[in-house]
Amino acid sequence: MVAEWKHIEDIMSEEYVGKRVCIRGWIYRKSVVGGKAFVRVRDSTGVIQVVVDREVLGDEIVKTLKDMGLEASVKTCGILVKQPRAPGGYEIHTDYFEIVGTSRDFPIKGNEGIEYLLDHRHLWLRSRRLTEIMKIKHTVLKAGRDYFIENNWWEVTPPILTASAVEGGATLFPVKYFDKTAYLSQSAQLYLEVLIYSLEKVWSLTPSFRAEKSRTRRHLAEYWHLEAEAAWYNMEDMMKVTAELVAYIVDKVLESNRRQLEFLGRKLDVLKRSREPNYPAIKYDEAISILQKKGVNIEWGDDLGADEERILTQEFETPFFITHFPKDIKSFYMKMDANDPRVVLGFDLLAPEGYGEIIGGSEREDNYEVLYQRIIEQGYDPSNYKWYLDLRKYGSVPHSGFGLGIERLVMWIAGLDHIRDAIPFPRYRGRIYP
Amino acid sequence: MVAEWKHIEDIMSEEYVGKRVCIRGWIYRKSVVGGKAFVRVRDSTGVIQVVVDREVLGDEIVKTLKDMGLEASVKTCGILVKQPRAPGGYEIHTDYFEIVGTSRDFPIKGNEGIEYLLDHRHLWLRSRRLTEIMKIKHTVLKAGRDYFIENNWWEVTPPILTASAVEGGATLFPVKYFDKTAYLSQSAQLYLEVLIYSLEKVWSLTPSFRAEKSRTRRHLAEYWHLEAEAAWYNMEDMMKVTAELVAYIVDKVLESNRRQLEFLGRKLDVLKRSREPNYPAIKYDEAISILQKKGVNIEWGDDLGADEERILTQEFETPFFITHFPKDIKSFYMKMDANDPRVVLGFDLLAPEGYGEIIGGSEREDNYEVLYQRIIEQGYDPSNYKWYLDLRKYGSVPHSGFGLGIERLVMWIAGLDHIRDAIPFPRYRGRIYP
Numbered sequence: 028m029v030a031e032w033k034h035i036e037d038i039m040s041e042e043y044v045g046k047r048v049c050i051r052g053w054i055y056r057k058s059v060v061g062g063k064a065f066v067r068v069r070d071s072t073g074v075i076q077v078v079v080d081r082e083v084l085g086d087e088i089v090k091t092l093k094d095m096g097l098e099a100s101v102k103t104c105g106i107l108v109k110q111p112r113a114p115g116g117y118e119i120h121t122d123y124f125e126i127v128g129t130s131r132d133f134p135i136k137g138n139e140g141i142e143y144l145l146d147h148r149h150l151w152l153r154s155r156r157l158t159e160i161m162k163i164k165h166t167v168l169k170a171g172r173d174y175f176i177e178n179n180w181w182e183v184t185p186p187i188l189t190a191s192a193v194e195g196g197a198t199l200f201p202v203k204y205f206d207k208t209a210y211l212s213q214s215a216q217l218y219l220e221v222l223i224y225s226l227e228k229v230w231s232l233t234p235s236f237r238a239e240k241s242r243t244r245r246h247l248a249e250y251w252h253l254e255a256e257a258a259w260y261n262m263e264d265m266m267k268v269t270a271e272l273v274a275y276i277v278d279k280v281l282e283s284n285r286r287q288l289e290f291l292g293r294k295l296d297v298l299k300r301s302r303e304p305n306y307p308a309i310k311y312d313e314a315i316s317i318l319q320k321k322g323v324n325i326e327w328g329d330d331l332g333a334d335e336e337r338i339l340t341q342e343f344e345t346p347f348f349i350t351h352f353p354k355d356i357k358s359f360y361m362k363m364d365a366n367d368p369r370v371v372l373g374f375d376l377l378a379p380e381g382y383g384e385i386i387g388g389s390e391r392e393d394n395y396e397v398l399y400q401r402i403i404e405q406g407y408d409p410s411n412y413k414w415y416l417d418l419r420k421y422g423s424v425p426h427s428g429f430g431l432g433i434e435r436l437v438m439w440i441a442g443l444d445h446i447r448d449a450i451p452f453p454r455y456r457g458r459i460y461p
Numbered sequence: 462m463v464a465e466w467k468h469i470e471d472i473m474s475e476e477y478v479g480k481r482v483c484i485r486g487w488i489y490r491k492s493v494v495g496g497k498a499f500v501r502v503r504d505s506t507g508v509i510q511v512v513v514d515r516e517v518l519g520d521e522i523v524k525t526l527k528d529m530g531l532e533a534s535v536k537t538c539g540i541l542v543k544q545p546r547a548p549g550g551y552e553i554h555t556d557y558f559e560i561v562g563t564s565r566d567f568p569i570k571g572n573e574g575i576e577y578l579l580d581h582r583h584l585w586l587r588s589r590r591l592t593e594i595m596k597i598k599h600t601v602l603k604a605g606r607d608y609f610i611e612n613n614w615w616e617v618t619p620p621i622l623t624a625s626a627v628e629g630g631a632t633l634f635p636v637k638y639f640d641k642t643a644y645l646s647q648s649a650q651l652y653l654e655v656l657i658y659s660l661e662k663v664w665s666l667t668p669s670f671r672a673e674k675s676r677t678r679r680h681l682a683e684y685w686h687l688e689a690e691a692a693w694y695n696m697e698d699m700m701k702v703t704a705e706l707v708a709y710i711v712d713k714v715l716e717s718n719r720r721q722l723e724f725l726g727r728k729l730d731v732l733k734r735s736r737e738p739n740y741p742a743i744k745y746d747e748a749i750s751i752l753q754k755k756g757v758n759i760e761w762g763d764d765l766g767a768d769e770e771r772i773l774t775q776e777f778e779t780p781f782f783i784t785h786f787p788k789d790i791k792s793f794y795m796k797m798d799a800n801d802p803r804v805v806l807g808f809d810l811l812a813p814e815g816y817g818e819i820i821g822g823s824e825r826e827d828n829y830e831v832l833y834q835r836i837i838e839q840g841y842d843p844s845n846y847k848w849y850l851d852l853r854k855y856g857s858v859p860h861s862g863f864g865l866g867i868e869r870l871v872m873w874i875a876g877l878d879h880i881r882d883a884i885p886f887p888r889y890r891g892r893i894y895p
Contacts, residue, residue: 032693051693051858053658053856054856070661071615071659071660071661071662096855098855098856099855099856100856100857100858127856127857127858127859128827128853128855128856128857128858129856130854130855130856133855134851134855149655149848149849149851149852150851150855152655152656152658152659153658153659154659157659158659158660161615161617161656161659161660162615162660164616164617164618165615165616165617168616168618169610169616172606176603181505181595181596181599182598182599182602182603183595183598183599183885184598184602184668184685184867184884184885185885185886186683186885186886186888187621187668187670187683188634188670188682188683188888188893189893190893190894190895200622200636200637200638201636201637202634202635202636202637202645203634203635203636204634204672204682204893205672205674205890205891207893209893211636218885218886221583221586221885221895222586222595222885224487224586224587225505225586225587225588225591225592225595226505226592226595226596227504227505228505233668234618234621234667234668236621236622238638238639240639248622248638249620249621249622251618259466259485393562414583414894414895415583417568417583417584418583419562420564421530421532421533421562421564421567421568421584422487422488422532422533422534422561422562422563422564423534423561423562424485424534424561424562425561433618450618450620451617451618451619451620451652451655451656452619452620452652454620454622456639457639459622459623459624459638459641459643460624460848461624461655461848
């Protein structure tokens with residue numbers, strides 16, 4: 028049949044009451060009472076109750092609906108009626124009801140364990156909760172890019188397949204690349220540094236890969252990474268970009284995804300405070316003394332783990348920076364602080380409410396000899412960094428950059444317990460299916 | 462020194478003549494004549510001539526500049542002067558000139574062979590030509606996404622690491638994934654098909670990977686793939702989306718990148734004709750008879766290779782579709798034509814001027830039993846497709862989708878000879894560095 032198909036969200040209004048409308052979607056809930064079937068149909072925009080009356084459409088369809096499982100796909104047309112008892116306040120009294128794709132014994136009933144649900148992720152993704160999270164992620168991705176585009180940064184496409192096992196060899200995924208071994212990129216940073224010599228301010232949004240052996244609530248083996256790098260920027264300039272970016276994204280989600288945040292039960296007060304980019308900053312030294320005062324057994328020079336980060340987040344009501352970390356716990360490419368050579372000009376941005384690190388960035392070492400020494404100091408082979416060192420040999424410039432973990436940010440904004448729900452098909456040790 | 466740094470493009474105007482301006486960038490060309498150095502400085506926006514006079518700045522800087530190689534980074538301030546003989550019509554008479562990062566013997570002089578240049582890609586990317594191409598790609602990526610966002614398609618993030626060697630096992634890259642073997646995704650399609658059951662119209666922009674053994678002008682082992690999938694769409698609906706998308710992108714490039722296209726010597730007539738989405742379509746049958754009339758040795762049932770595509774492009778002055786291919790040369794998931802079961806409801810979009818395929822799409826088989834049979838027919842194991850088959854078991858819907866190769870499209874729009882220049886760090890057999 029030819030019909031003007033509408034989205035459910037669009038017809039749920041006074042304007043359509045008494046008019047004939049046609050929708051299509053999937054059976055979300057149903058009950059058959061006497062000669063009537065009450066079928067809740069969902070599409071990508073909402074849910075509406077459809078009343079199938081055997082007086083109108085005959086016995087057979089009501090009988091079929093009794094047997095039909097959830098998630099069958101349907102097309103239906105009928106008159107829109109106000110009905111305060113129906114969810115959303117409207118229902119359709121149908122005169123046309125077609126089952127397009129049947130569904131018997133849909134494998135998810137609602138009481139399954141997490142591993143079973145993850146094995147059925149291809150069906151679980153139809154759940155309202157995961158759908159609402161994906162809609163929030165859509166806004167996060169769009170807003171993240173828009174911030175850079177509106178501020179005249181160039182988008183570039185750095186490689187995923189890389190030649191040598193550089194930093195963090197233990198967490199690299201090896202790939203059989205024709206007759207060689209290549210590795211999946213953990214960060215585009217080194218390649219973005221190349222591109223600032225022609226485009227000055229660049230960004231990329233790519234998958235990044237880390238073969239994390241431990242399974243935690245905030246690690247994925249494959250995640251989306253929004254990275255930026257700019258010539259002539261120092262650490263403070265780049266922290267400003269970072270805060271503006273996050274505030275911009277939070278603002279856009281609050282603007283576009285109220286319904287989703289409400290459905291997820293997300294409290295909005297912290298998000299509302301975070302739409303202004305005036306995020307506080309503390310130095311690593313200060314972080315250590317806060318932790319020590321709280322009785323944490325930690326010393327200057329120790330790295331901050333998830334537990335320490337969680338404790339620190341109790342001190343803040345918006346995202347906040349930690350800066351000036353000891354050089355030995357940070358990467359070789361971070362520029363040392365001229366005023367205190369024990370620390371580097373690096374910064375992390377932590378999300379509040381216990382979430383912790385969502386961004387890491389730094390000013391980069393731009394001096395050839397210093398960088399060469401730092402590579403050796405950290406136990407790497409400078410010959411693996413030939414092209415990277417070349418950038419300091421031919422017209423080096425001061426520059427800074429950072430990387431944001433998209434799923435970490437979605438996790439905080441949506442208030443999720445586990446990062447796996449911030450991505451449709453999560454990948455971590457033990458999980459590659461579906 | 463603290464200065465208000467300007468971009469070169471922004472100061473090249475009457476408004477700044479006689480005013481003092483400050484710029485920073487890299488030495489692009491230089492000559493020293495008598496007591497003056499004429500230094501052309503480039504930044505991400507343009508090139509300007511800077512005149513360094515020893516009468517103003519002393520002997521030393523002019524001597525230093527004589528020795529300094531190309532690509533040193535500099536900061537300079539001075540009065541902007543009209544100068545018809547200078548490129549762009551303006552020059553800066555400098556009173557401040559600082560070399561930030563030295564450069565001696567820049568490894569690219571201009572007469573090197575292609576393999577040498579590719580080995581020095583990290584420096585070659587500073588060339589004007591590659592920079593202009595990357596700026597065109599920026600627009601292509603942005604416009605491709607904007608088309609979907611403006612038309613209310615949801616962006617999703619399908620996985621790169623996938624479980625089983627499905628279609629095209631010979632061109633898959635295996636990854637050591639913890640204690641298992643995984644494979645790099647060749648297409649997000651199967652995962653996008655999952656997501657239409659909740660979001661209806663979805664798209665993604667991800668890297669895709671094909672271990673192509675042959676080296677051609679139009680294949681990369683790693684490329685960017687813009688893919689879309691929609692519930693309730695048939696082949697014609699999806700061809701319409703495809704044509705609108707490409708026309709939209711071409712229009713945006715013509716709007717934003719005239720300077721880049723001019724620099725590359727791109728003829729604009731074909732692009733201008735292609736900004737309207739009324740692209741012609743022929744059936745595979747017709748393509749075969751065109752080729753046969755031109756003396757090509759080809760029969761019904763043969764696949765179209767690059768040579769055949771090139772010949773067909775001579776018949777058209779915009780992108781054009783070929784549809785209804787024999788089912789045996791196309792993937793198992795394409796829906797068979799009810800009117801002619803020898804062919805499938807698949808389409809390719811070919812770029813004119815010899816470029817050939819940039820998009821492949823189809824209506825998908827939505828019937829469980831037919832799909833199961835097609836998997837067996839093509840020699841695959843249905844047990845590898847359990848979750849994919851599930852989609853047809855629980856509320857199946859008619860649907861269609863397509864994939865666009867971003868670098869193929871950039872290659873055509875920018876008029877490139879070789880696809881490697883459409884990506885900053887090309888990957889293909891024999892090339893993984895830098």
